[in-house]
Amino acid sequence: MVDLTQQTVVITGATGHLGQAVAARFAAAGARLALVGRDPGRLAAIREGLGPAVEATTHALDLLRPEEVSLMIGAVSTRFGRIHALVNLAGGFSMGPAVHETTDADWEQMLDINTRTTINSVRATVPALLTGGGGRIVNCAARAATHGSARMAPYCVAKAAIVTLTESLAEELKHQDINVNCVLPGTLDTPPNRAAMPDQDPADWVQPEALADVILFLASTGARAINGAAIPIYGRG
Numbered sequence: 103m104v105d106l107t108q109q110t111v112v113i114t115g116a117t118g119h120l121g122q123a124v125a126a127r128f129a130a131a132g133a134r135l136a137l138v139g140r141d142p143g144r145l146a147a148i149r150e151g152l153g154p155a156v157e158a159t160t161h162a163l164d165l166l167r168p169e170e171v172s173l174m175i176g177a178v179s180t181r182f183g184r185i186h187a188l189v190n191l192a193g194g195f196s197m198g199p200a201v202h203e204t205t206d207a208d209w210e211q212m213l214d215i216n217t218r219t220t221i222n223s224v225r226a227t228v229p230a231l232l233t234g235g236g237g238r239i240v241n242c243a244a245r246a247a248t249h250g251s252a253r254m255a256p257y258c259v260a261k262a263a264i265v266t267l268t269e270s271l272a273e274e275l276k277h278q279d280i281n282v283n284c285v286l287p288g289t290l291d292t293p294p295n296r297a298a299m300p301d302q303d304p305a306d307w308v309q310p311e312a313l314a315d316v317i318l319f320l321a322s323t324g325a326r327a328i329n330g331a332a333i334p335i336y337g338r339g
Contacts, residue, residue: 104322107132110182111321112175114165114223115191117144119292120242122151123310124189127318129156136161136178136185138192157182165192165219171226184234187321188227190241192219193261201255212256217263224271228280236279240320241268245288245336265332272330281329283320287313288336308337 111128115121116137125148128135135158139145142162149160159181163170179185193216198208220241231237246254247261264284271282289295291307313335319325320333 104131104318104324106186106318106322108134109186110134110136110178110184111187111189112136112138112178112185112223112227113189113191114138114219115193115242116148116160117141118191119294120287120290120310120313121191122148123314124191124317125152125158127311127314128189128321129153129158131318131322133187134158134182136174136182138163138165138174140164165222166214168222168225171222175226175230179230185227185230185237186234187238187240188223188231189317189321190220190223190239192216192223193242195244195257197253198256199253204256209256212260213263216257216260217267220264220267224267228271228275231275231280232278238321238325239268239271239280239282240317241282241284242317243268243284243286243332245286245334247286247332248334268332269330276329281320281326283325283328283331283333285313285316285320286332286334286336288334288339306338308335308339312337 111133116125117139129152137145138161145160149158161174198204241264243264244261246258247265250258268282268284287308289307291304291309
């Protein structure tokens with residue numbers, strides 16, 4: 103069993119279905135959590151659901167504002183002493199038109215919520231990890247990063263950028279005892295996905311809890327020999 107007792111983990115996108123599953127897994131492993139999202143009410147509810155024994159703080163902010171991210175990382179470092187891991191889950195998906203009909207706004211939306219949020223989080227957190235003597239970063243790409251799909255170009259490109267970002271960070275930080283990896287989940291079994299794809303069998307999809315288990319491992323010392331990896335997690339799909 104993974105033991106993260108007295109280790110501090112920052113989780114972005116903590117209010118999403120995956121974020122909630124990851125927060126629960128890390129809490130069960132003894133981690134101290136900094137839960138990051140945009141909705142203070144939902145963050146508070148998730149924090150309450152973890153129970154009083156879990157050390158956790160909530161941070162409602164816009165990850166597209168670098169100054170807000172930096173202030174949050176500073177507050178977490180002050181509160182807990184140091185940061186051991188960053189888990190970047192903030193993101194989103196939408197279908198769109200063909201590439202030649204895709205607007206600048208469509209591109210910006212997918213790049214902003216999937217790529218720039220991760221870049222801002224990493225840029226603010228890496229100095230704290232260096233000061234603390236090392237740590238782990240786990241990014242969330244997607245199966246769509248591995249190939250282009252019709253009417254999904256902005257999403258595919260945004261998630262492919264996460265893979266390349268992960269590889270670059272891993273090369274830059276490997277001698278500073280900071281491991282950087284990413285996961286490539288297939289379709290997650292969530293209520294929105296069930297509603298959007300009623301004709302598909304969710305038994306073939308990935309349970310958020312199963313993906314959370316992989317993320318937990320990557321954030322632990324058990325994954326110390328894994329660096330720069332993009333790990334496919336497709337379920338039976």
